[in-house]
């Protein structure tokens with residue numbers, strides 16, 4: 001069988017398959033598509049298209065309804081990049097608590113200062129931070145990434161509160177009973193020093209299920225003054241205007257996000273990076289391998305398995 005792969009991701013995983021897979025520029029002839037983050041909503045889907053594999057967790061760049069109408073199977077790679085994202089979230093917690101970036105930039109501006117001792121003396125108090133040990137972290141969304149973040153934060157001495165409407169309380173306790181205290185979203189908002197969101201983007205009229213702009217004026221009001229919010233999941237989970245207002249007033253002390261936007265990216269209390277969560281060699285490799293295996297299994301054996 002001949003496969004045409006569109007937009008093969010750079011991960012080394014694909015190299016494993018280059019002998020079996022015939023890459024071509026001609027999207028219109030594609031039988032299968034392997035895509036990372038490129039938005040496919042406005043693309044004309046090829047007539048032959050049988051399957052799309054999204055090398056990543058979120059499928060909001062895929063036209064799911066159009067695919068369902070045309071009988072195109074859509075795969076994603078849940079969990080394959082979870083460790084990469086988890087590590088960056090932990091870095092985000094630390095960056096929000098210790099002004100490492102400020103310290104590095106400052107050392108560079110004063111590098112003509114003749115003595116290291118003077119530098120250290122000046123910088124020590126200027127960049128004093130806080131420790132995360134003993135602080136409360138709220139994890140909204142206990143999927144592959146949320147659970148890894150919860151475990152890692154717990155090992156760093158944080159008290160972790162978790163919420164997820166799609167797993168039962170029993171399951172949540174069984175998964176990580178010593179680690180995550182299951183709470184409502186409202187309890188998380190009211191009690192946590194840090195809140196990190198790890199849900200897919202879901203637009204639903206039921207507010208317990210809806211995640212679109214779940215961080216907004218109303219929910220921010222319920223949070224502690226000086227809360228630190230992290231978003232490494234999806235841009236639209238947070239209302240841009242409302243987070244900007246809350247950052248200006250200091251209600252939200254810091255916003256750490258993998259989705260920079262023009263409104264907030266330059267603010268002093270924002271740490272914004274260009275969607276790097278899954279951008280590690282290992283995560284790209286894992287996603288590529290999982291996606292290609294799923295596609296092969298479907299095309300060659302008719303199996304539809306998402307892992």
Ligand code: MLT
Pocket residue numbers: 036037055056057058059081275277278279
């Ligand atoms: C994901 O949904 O897993 C991420 O968006 C992955 C990526 O950065 O490609």
